[in-house]
Amino acid sequence: MRKTEPRIPTIREVAKLARVGLMTVSRVINNHPSVRPSTRKKVEAAIVQLGYRQNEAARLLKGQRAKMIGLIVPDLSDAFFASCAHTVQHIARAHGYMTLVVSSERDADLEFQQAELMASRKVSGLLIVTSTRRGDDRLRELQNTGLAIVAFDRPLPGSDADCVLVENRTGAEEATQHLISHGHKRIACVGYDEETYTIHERVLGYTHHMNAAGLKPNIALGLLTLDGIREWLTEVLASKNKPTAIFSLNHRTSIYLLQALAEQKLRIPQDMAIVGFDDFDLASIITPPLTTVAQSPVELARRSMGLLLERIQKTHDGIESSPAKILLPVKLMVRASCGPHEERPA
Known part of the structure; x- marks a missing residue:
């Protein structure tokens, strides 16, 4: 035994x-x-x-800290997180800090290893977009040693760390309502991993608003690649009750959808309307311009860095305070990818 x-x-x-x-x-x-x-x-x-x-991480944290900020994001090839990293580095430099930036590759174990390594380098504070999906005592123990930690884009599960989030659920509800207002009743919701906090919140917003409108949700998740989107689109277009509109859960999914729709020679918005969560550089200049739910990576990073600098100072001065939570608004950027449409039959 x-x-x-x-x-x-x-x-x-x-x-x-x-x-x-x-x-x-x-x-x-x-x-x-x-x-x-x-x-x-x-x-x-x-x-x-x-x-x-x-523990070893706590032992290494003894002594004077370096004028360095640690930043962990899931994917540095993602334009959203790259923009966040650029903003963090700019603000850190203005306050006399260097920045150590790494990508966790959406791996919770690698994320902790990176955080522990940064702690061993005696960073003054840590900014993190976590890939942890449940409470992780290892990260909490690092925080409890006095390391200033601020989570952004998504909270740190099981921790009372400061965090900066956006109105994911509200944004999804506004996007869904916008499609409904154009007469759409069969609206698909498409994206990747629902276990990611931001995607989960957006799915909840979409589902809630569809149910409130008396409409049936149609959710397709786990579509991580262009080929996955192609296969899904081919399947639903052959179905009896194919969607007339799509709500895309993030900008990468939106780009894949635009390509797959073009390959199928479907016109936007005449054959398929689309709203995407996350604005991106080309959204306003493609034909037709894409309606999106915009959040600002610059503002998200700026507010997160402000909280971290405050927390570093409080830790240095021995001041205890309750964790802060900031919720940033989103904005529906209405363009031409949804209508106008007349009421369509169910």
Whole structure:
């Protein structure tokens, strides 16, 4: 019979037992002089009682931090994340920081390895667009050592890190309503991985608005490539109740759809209307111009960097504060890819 590994106590449990904040435990572990002797004694007793041992990442975090910001994104070849990275580097440089930028390739394990490596380099703070899909104690433990972390584009599951998000669900509802207002009733929703926070929220917005309008949702996910989009389009065009409109869940899917529709010699919007989430450079100049839900990668990165600089300063000054959450608006960019259409039969 396989022996069960003993559970390792966490810094959060130490804080709970000692009845102090996480930052206070971190200060005791790192021998910060601002901790009162009585408080230090309580924390040390809790550490002994629980058998808590500081992990390697925490040990490496001791000492003075470098004037460096870590940035982890899922994919640097994605224009959206590349724009975010450029903005972060620009702001960091203006505040005297260098930036260490890496791509996690949408791999949660690689993401943690990168975060731990950055911690070992004693970065002052970490910005992250996470690929983790559930609570991960490893990242939380890094945060609990006093490393300033801000998540953006999607929250950090299981963590109370500051985060900057956009109104994904609201944007999807507006896109769906725009298609409905042009008389469409058979509206397909197309994209890739629903487990990604942003895609999941957009699917929820689309589904909610379709149901509210008394219409049947038609969702196709897992379409990661142009070939996948081609196969899906060929299949639905042969169906009895083929869609008359498509809501695309991100800009890469929109580009694939535009190409596949052109190959099928389908006219936009006469044969198929389309709205895409995420604006992109060519959306306004292609024929016809594409209606999109726009979010600003520059503003997203700017607000995230602002939060991180604040958190770095608070950590340095020993100030504890509740995590901040910023929700940025999106904007429906109405162009010519949806209509005008007359009411169509169901």
